[in-house]
Amino acid sequence: MGKALQNEAMNIDVQTMIENKRKKKSVSGKLEKLIPAFLFLCAAVSVLTTAGILFTLLRESITFFSNTSIIDFYTGTQWSPWTGHFGVLPLITGTLLITLIAAIVAIPLGLMSAIFLSEYASDRVRKIIKPTLEVLAGIPTVVYGFFALTFVTPLLKTFIPGLGIFNALSAGIVVGIMIIPMIASLSEDAMNSVPNKLREGALALGATRLEVALKVVLPAAFSGIVASIVLAVSRAIGETMIVVIAAGASPALTFDPTRSIQTLTAFIVQGATGDTTFGSTIYYSIYAVGATLFVFTLLMNMLSQYISSKFREEY
Amino acid sequence: MNTLMKQKKVDNKTSVKTDKKEIKHTKSEAAMDKNVFEVNNLNLWYGNDQALYEINMNVPQNKVTAIIGPSGCGKSTYLKTLNRMVEMVPIVKTSGSIKYNGEDIFSDKHSVEGLRTKVGMVFQKPNPFPKSIYDNIAYGPRIHGVKKKAVLDQIVEKSLRDAAIWDEVKDRLNENAFGLSGGQQQRICIARALAIEPDVILMDEPTSALDPISTLKVEELVQELKKKYSIIIVTHNMQQAARISDKTAFFLNGELIEFAETDKLFSNPSDKRTEDYISGRFG
Amino acid sequence: MLGIDQKNILKRIRGRVLLNNVLKGLFFASTTIGLIFLALLLYRILTQGIGYLNSGFITSFPAPYPEEAGIFAGLIGSLLMIAIVAPVAIILGVGTAIFLEEYAYKNRWTKFIQINIQNLAGVPSIVYGLLGLTFFVYMLRLGYTLLAGGLTMSLLVLPVIVVAAQEAIRSVPSDIKEASYGMGASKWQTIRRVILPAALPGILTGTILALSRAIGETAPLIIVGAATALYTLPDSLLSKYTVMPIQIFNWTGRPQEEWQFVAAAGILVLLIVLLFMNAIAVFIRNKFQKRY
Numbered sequence: 001m002g003k004a005l006q007n008e009a010m011n012i013d014v015q016t017m018i019e020n021k022r023k024k025k026s027v028s029g030k031l032e033k034l035i036p037a038f039l040f041l042c043a044a045v046s047v048l049t050t051a052g053i054l055f056t057l058l059r060e061s062i063t064f065f066s067n068t069s070i071i072d073f074y075t076g077t078q079w080s081p082w083t084g085h086f087g088v089l090p091l092i093t094g095t096l097l098i099t100l101i102a103a104i105v106a107i108p109l110g111l112m113s114a115i116f117l118s119e120y121a122s123d124r125v126r127k128i129i130k131p132t133l134e135v136l137a138g139i140p141t142v143v144y145g146f147f148a149l150t151f152v153t154p155l156l157k158t159f160i161p162g163l164g165i166f167n168a169l170s171a172g173i174v175v176g177i178m179i180i181p182m183i184a185s186l187s188e189d190a191m192n193s194v195p196n197k198l199r200e201g202a203l204a205l206g207a208t209r210l211e212v213a214l215k216v217v218l219p220a221a222f223s224g225i226v227a228s229i230v231l232a233v234s235r236a237i238g239e240t241m242i243v244v245i246a247a248g249a250s251p252a253l254t255f256d257p258t259r260s261i262q263t264l265t266a267f268i269v270q271g272a273t274g275d276t277t278f279g280s281t282i283y284y285s286i287y288a289v290g291a292t293l294f295v296f297t298l299l300m301n302m303l304s305q306y307i308s309s310k311f312r313e314e315y
Numbered sequence: 316m317n318t319l320m321k322q323k324k325v326d327n328k329t330s331v332k333t334d335k336k337e338i339k340h341t342k343s344e345a346a347m348d349k350n351v352f353e354v355n356n357l358n359l360w361y362g363n364d365q366a367l368y369e370i371n372m373n374v375p376q377n378k379v380t381a382i383i384g385p386s387g388c389g390k391s392t393y394l395k396t397l398n399r400m401v402e403m404v405p406i407v408k409t410s411g412s413i414k415y416n417g418e419d420i421f422s423d424k425h426s427v428e429g430l431r432t433k434v435g436m437v438f439q440k441p442n443p444f445p446k447s448i449y450d451n452i453a454y455g456p457r458i459h460g461v462k463k464k465a466v467l468d469q470i471v472e473k474s475l476r477d478a479a480i481w482d483e484v485k486d487r488l489n490e491n492a493f494g495l496s497g498g499q500q501q502r503i504c505i506a507r508a509l510a511i512e513p514d515v516i517l518m519d520e521p522t523s524a525l526d527p528i529s530t531l532k533v534e535e536l537v538q539e540l541k542k543k544y545s546i547i548i549v550t551h552n553m554q555q556a557a558r559i560s561d562k563t564a565f566f567l568n569g570e571l572i573e574f575a576e577t578d579k580l581f582s583n584p585s586d587k588r589t590e591d592y593i594s595g596r597f598g
Numbered sequence: 599m600l601g602i603d604q605k606n607i608l609k610r611i612r613g614r615v616l617l618n619n620v621l622k623g624l625f626f627a628s629t630t631i632g633l634i635f636l637a638l639l640l641y642r643i644l645t646q647g648i649g650y651l652n653s654g655f656i657t658s659f660p661a662p663y664p665e666e667a668g669i670f671a672g673l674i675g676s677l678l679m680i681a682i683v684a685p686v687a688i689i690l691g692v693g694t695a696i697f698l699e700e701y702a703y704k705n706r707w708t709k710f711i712q713i714n715i716q717n718l719a720g721v722p723s724i725v726y727g728l729l730g731l732t733f734f735v736y737m738l739r740l741g742y743t744l745l746a747g748g749l750t751m752s753l754l755v756l757p758v759i760v761v762a763a764q765e766a767i768r769s770v771p772s773d774i775k776e777a778s779y780g781m782g783a784s785k786w787q788t789i790r791r792v793i794l795p796a797a798l799p800g801i802l803t804g805t806i807l808a809l810s811r812a813i814g815e816t817a818p819l820i821i822v823g824a825a826t827a828l829y830t831l832p833d834s835l836l837s838k839y840t841v842m843p844i845q846i847f848n849w850t851g852r853p854q855e856e857w858q859f860v861a862a863a864g865i866l867v868l869l870i871v872l873l874f875m876n877a878i879a880v881f882i883r884n885k886f887q888k889r890y
Contacts, residue, residue, distance in 0.1 A: 032784065032786045035786050036697070036701050038693065039693045039694070039696055039697035039701055040697055040701075041693075042689070042690045042691075042693030042694045042697060043693070043694040043697040043698060043702070043711055045690050045694070045753075045756070046690075046694060046711065046714060046715050046718060046756060046757065046760065047710075047711060047714055049718060049729070049753050049756070050714050050717070050718060052729050052733055053721065053725060053726075053728075053729050056728060056729050056732040056733060057725075057728065059732075060732065108628070109628045109631055109632065112624065112625045112628035112629070113625070113628050113629040113632060115625050116622075116625035116626050116628065116629045117629065120622050120625060120626070122405055123405070129629060129633070132633060132636070133629070133632050133633065133636075135636060136632055136635070136636050138807075138810065138811075138814075138872065138876065139636075139639070139814070139869075140813075140814025140815070140816070140843055140868060140872070141814070141816065141817075142814070142816045142843045142846050142847050142850070142865075143639070143643070143814075143846075143865050143868070143869070144639075145847075145850065146643075146846065146850045146858075146861055146862070146865060147639050147642065147643070149850065150642075150646075150850075150858050151638075151639075151642050177632065177635050180632045181632065184629075184632070195442075196403075197438060197440060197442035198442055198444055198445075200400060200403065200436075200438060200442065201438065201442040201443075201444065201504065201507070202444070202454065202458075203400065203403075203431065204398060204400060204431055204435060204436035204438075204508070205431065205432070205435065205454065205455040205458070205507065205508065205511060206428045206429065206430075206431040206432030206433075206455070206458070206459070206511065206611070207428065207431075207454075207455075207458050208428050208458075208614050208615055208617075208618035209618055209622070210614075210617060210618040210621050210622070211458045211614070211618075215454070215457075215458070216444055219445070219446070220444075220445050231720065234720055235720075237722070238721075238722025238723070238724065238725075239722075240722070240723065240724045240816075240817035241816050241817055241843075241847065244817075244847075245847070245850055245851070265722065265724050265817070268724050268727075268728070268821065269724070269817060269820050269821070272727070272731070272820060272821045273820055278736065286728065287728060287732075290724070290725055290728045293722060293724075293725065294721065294722075294725050297720060297721065297722055298717065298720075298721075300720075301716070301717055301720035302717070304720075305713070305716060305717075426611055426612070426615045428611050428614065428615060429608060429611045432607060432608075432611065458614070459607045459610060460606060460607065460610045511607075
């Protein structure tokens with residue numbers, strides 16, 4: 001009984017304390033009303049960043065195109081800014097060549113890794129291999145570039161004697177290795193989210209693991225897999241350091257992977273590190289190239305989002 | 316009778332061995348009065364937890380065998396052991412033997428895929444593939460090598476008719492199976508199992524996710540199917556077991572307590588625990 | 599029986615099982631290629647760089663001779679860079695995440711911001727460099743300074759932190775939020791005392807991973823003018839600066855073979871810093887995982 005009384009006393013106390021506190025807190029209460037506004041400003045920064053990117057690329061590109069014809073820019077086959085030739089096609093083909101080689105390396109390897117991890121590996125094996133594979137994604141690209149130049153190129157040279165020190169093949173392969181974990185990891189996530197009851201249904205009909213993977217899981221996870229591939233390809237398009245270090249700086253309208261080429265990204269680095277002065281034509285050309293790159297990757301990213309939202313499977 | 320194991324042997328060109336096996340095989344069949352499954356001293360563990368204890372049970376052919384018992388008694392685990400689906404859980408260990416038509420199902424000589432081709436399964440929740448109705452039914456025949464459209468058409472129609480759903484879906488075979496009601500989906504899954512013409516159909520509480528009318532349809536279907544197939548059905552619903560089965564097994568805490576003719580088990584159980592369960596004292 | 603030749607089925611099973619096993623081997627081999635590449639890369643860099651990695655290398659400024667060159671300026675520059683990026687990006691990123699998850703109405707604007715953040719995460723890092731060059735270096739007249747570099751990097755990692763923080767906040771179970779509101783707590787009290795503490799491990803893990811990305815980035819800092827050779831440490835936000843990846847890039851481009859070893863030693867220092875940060879992230883994740 002004594003305890004009950006005590007409790008009651010305490011109850012009153014706590015309620016009074018809360019009441020007192022509430023009165024004191026009216027100042028901080030007013031401050032609290034400012035919080036949503038502050039948080040909104042934080043969120044606005046990301047929108048402003050996008051606006052800033054668009055504005056920057058657009059303004060400087062427009063200045064560039066007031067001096068150089070936009071048609072010549074996108075149809076010209078010679079990129080030699082220091083002699084006044086601004087035909088961007090060699091940079092685009094260089095980018096496409098790197099992306100193509102990377103895709104040839106990464107798509108099969110990434111998908112097969114995803115199938116292995118999702119459909120064959122035990123939980124324990126998956127828990128070891130998946131994070132280890134993801135380490136590949138965390139290695140700085142300058143390190144990949146160094147490795148491509150000092151190891152992969154000499155190694156390839158033993159098979160292809162005509163290979164230059166700087167070449168698209170080595171850079172493309174290493175870019176491909178870099179995006180493997182992206183495809184493997186995201187595709188594995190998509191395949192993992194296919195419910196187990198579908199696998200059971202097929203296994204109970206006498207299907208092998210392979211048939212379950214190819215005929216049940218892959219179709220069901222298709223949109224997620226395609227989205228991961230598109231995202232990875234977009235990453236390859238925007239990759240900079242590996243190609244700067246290993247592919248050289250010779251813009252060439254070629255699909256010969258043994259030659260040195262230059263990509264859109266690599267030119268931006270070259271243009272910004274050379275003796276480029278603010279306001280020169282070359283300075284503005286960097287932005288025209290950057291805008292081209294931005295449009296490429298933006299389209300790929302939007303495609304990826306469209307695929308994964310449009311074709312989302314409901315189970 | 317076409318059995319899995321016999322055929323595998325026939326395919327083998329070592330004919331001397333084959334003959335021996337067949338003789339032995341026929342003998343045991345005659346002695347056992349046609350059992351599809353002979354289970355002896357089966358124990359099963361999930362890691363260190365034992366889930367099944369010393370199960371001995373012969374499942375008769377072309378009959379409906381019901382398995383009843385309270386939740387967690389091991390009845391589903393037991394059912395999934397019969398087509399080795401239980402091995403989806405990697406930590407499972409078993410001891411003892413299960414013979415399907417006289418051959419050990421755990422033997423390395425036979426593939427688990429071959430077993431499942433002969434021992435089909437229908438799951439607790441309907442699990443159609445996210446494909447058209449037609450492709451769902453054709454999935455099994457296709458993986459087993461049937462490619463001709465005309466043959467597939469025939470199989471699909473026959474399976475859907477056998478599963479008593481043909482009339483409801485014949486005009487929309489190319490629609491996604493997800494658009495059907497739960498009861499229809501479950502009968503699609505049954506049709507999918509029938510399409511590869513198994514000998515045995517395992518049913519794991521096939522009506523637990525269905526409404527009463529769909530349940531009734533599935534029950535009628537089971538009666539129809541037993542003319543051609545041996546059916547083993549796990550159910551938590553004792554009335555259902557009494558209505559549709561020929562023999563009933565009662566499981567409790569991982570043990571097979573009693574296995575008898577359904578009429579006898581429900582009217583005159585020989586074990587006190589069975590009596591307690593069917594009269595509703597626990598479970 | 600109809601349609602299916604039972605004998606044929608059983609014949610085919612052996613072939614199908616064989617195919618399954620062969621392809622399983624192929625899938626496994628493909629998985630190991632990535633792992634082998636990783637092992638090879640680490641092994642090569644370790645054997646190349648270990649000879650040059652000593653206390654002198656860590657405490658020296660750049661030098662014209664490989665034996666005397668060091669990464670001190672880059673190491674300190676990278677750490678200073680993190681000191682700028684961490685507060686800016688965390689406040690902006692977590693603030694955005696709280697706004698989107700707890701305050702914003704689920705309308706078209708919110709969806710727009712969300713899609714916008716997703717797209718920002720996919721913009722190539724070098725484009726951020728161009729933004730920084732125009733906006734921070736020229737328009738705000740910050741020049742080629744530590745602050746301009748740091749702000750550029752903050753914008754670069756912002757989307758990553760927002761997404762990580764959103765996921766962490768979303769995974770806080772709603773019943774503990776309801777418990778807090780049920781006792782009369784205000785929205786901000788609930789966020790500050792219940793949601794943020796519960797989401798903190800996830801936010802921290804995501805943030806550390808984002809910061810380790812910032813440490814390894816090279817391209818945008820080349821654009822916004824990080825110095826390739828620096829003989830003094832930055833003494834203010836408006837000083838010239840360099841970072842480890844820039845120094846490594848510079849060494850990689852030199853023709854004499856010794857510089858490759860110097861570059862490898864620099865990579866080792868960079869990787870050790872990254873390893874250390876990732877270890878912290880893993881530690882936080884394991885220590886606080888699944889408390890609900």
